[in-house]
Amino acid sequence: MKIDDLRKISVIGSGAMGSQIAMVCALSGYQVTLQDIQFESLEKAKALLNSQMNKRIVKGKLTEQVVEEAFARLSFTTDLKEAVSDTDFVIEAIVEKLDIKRQLFAQLDQLAPPHTILATNSSTIVSSEIAPATNRPEKVCNMHFFNPALVMDLVEVVQGPHTSDETAEITMALSKRLNKTPILLQKEISGFVANRILGKIMNEAIYLLENEIATAEEIDLACTKALNHPIGPFALIDLTGLDVHYNVRMERYAKSGDEADKPSSLIVEKVERGELGRKTGQGFYAYN
Structure with a gap:
């Protein structure tokens, strides 16, 4: 063909x-x-x-x-x-x-x-x-x-x-x-190119939030205003869905067995509460 x-x-x-x-x-x-x-x-x-x-x-x-x-x-x-x-x-x-x-x-x-x-x-x-x-x-x-x-x-x-x-x-x-x-x-690798880079950014963003170094809004602002990203990591997770983020991390953990690949406790708690982002009206941000 x-x-x-x-x-x-x-x-x-x-x-x-x-x-x-x-x-x-x-x-x-x-x-x-x-x-x-x-x-x-x-x-x-x-x-x-x-x-x-x-x-x-x-x-x-x-x-x-x-x-x-x-x-x-x-x-x-x-x-x-x-x-x-x-x-x-x-x-x-x-x-x-x-x-x-x-x-x-x-x-x-x-x-x-x-x-x-x-x-x-x-x-x-x-x-x-x-x-x-x-x-x-x-x-x-x-x-x-x-x-x-x-x-x-x-x-x-x-x-x-x-x-x-x-x-x-x-x-x-x-x-x-x-x-x-x-x-x-031409070679397989989980996450491919863009998401492997993005994953490192998201990991660091979640670390900063969980350790109360800055709020989700402030971390997103740092990425959009200092790094010139079109959207911050937390706004992006809300857009794609916290459930998607959770499932991706669980699939990765199932393959690697590395505890570091598991979704963060913050993500798990939000998914369990049904706070999946834009699709449910609540994630890291609230949506009308």
Whole structure:
């Protein structure tokens, strides 16, 4: 398969990442199916995408015609077989739990055409841990978008030892056609490039907060005003979700056995209280 043969994309998981990845693909001219096991999640995703696109129309970033055409190319379904039976490329964006991803990829392998590439948006679970669940390991890779996918420019493509050159080349080419800037990692490493660097910043930010050296607001201000980051680490954790941060750290701890990889007690306490960030209205900050 070549990049010009790619016509249809399926995105699995309609959360904040999955829904925006689907819209990025639709805006770039591809036929896209967004699948989720919960109808309510799809309805919420549709409403949020409508709101986000309307804001871009008001700001003059997109025209009504462009948005209407994108939505015409985007369909929603709870039926996995319907979503992938004639697709060329799958992007998985479900919960960061290895066993669930493996189950999904085993299903995708049975339902999708033989030529279809199966990519995971995960930045912590490398695709070599998922590929054995399929009979097409050479067509499995990581394709990591950043949150919010409609805004963030970078995509990390990871070519595992099982991933063919053709799969890596097509995934890089697709990223460019989605108007993103891709980088290719030719070796697997958990966290890839950007999040490994970001993880060190977050660890230090949490240390400073837990030791009452500064408040979350002050630490975020130090990053935005002194380091020129667009958003502080605590505001970013709220945006992506404290549950996501928790699951990522737990996956890392499960692999390493290193206590330092566990989520901090501060994160654990907030997750247990249901303070997951923007999605629940309360995290390190309060949201209306």
